Amino acid sequence: MARFNQIIVLSAIGLLTLAGCESGKEASTPQSSPSAVPAATAVNAGTADKTEKAASQGNYAELSRVVSNTKAAVETGNFAKAKTEFSKFEDAWKKVEDGIKAKAPKSYDAVEDMAEKLTSELKKSQPNKDKVMAELQSLDKTISSIPKS
Secondary structure, eight states, X not given: OXXXXXXXXXXXXXXXXXXXXXXTSOOSSOOOOOOHHHHXXXXXXXHHXXXXXHHHHHHHHHHHHHHHHHHHHHHTTOHHHHHHXXXXXXXXXXXXXXXXXXXXXXXXXXXXXXXXXXXXXXXXXXXXXXXXXXXXXXXXXXXXXXXXX
């Protein structure tokens, strides 16, 4: 029974993937009569959508967490730690940047610009604390304003 459930879940994920790739086109195969597998797929489709939405929100949370950790390091004057913390931003950003670029191009450009400024400032031997904090606050505000769906 557990094996059957795995097959149904994998089928649902596969169908959702194909449906997403072909969202603007009609199916190339004719629709057949309903069977047990498509019904199970329809039930699992809602779960997959929730999982996908949660994953994208989780990635924004990851961006916010990196910014928050960097702020904490800057507030204590530990710029070495701030630089290390902010280096994690790029990895988190790569996971969501294409989606953000498509749905919020101005926010995308703003995040790219702020991340570049922060990286540049943190590389200096004596970063300007006020400047870094201002950029981090602005970056955090921009991330919070990006639509999640």
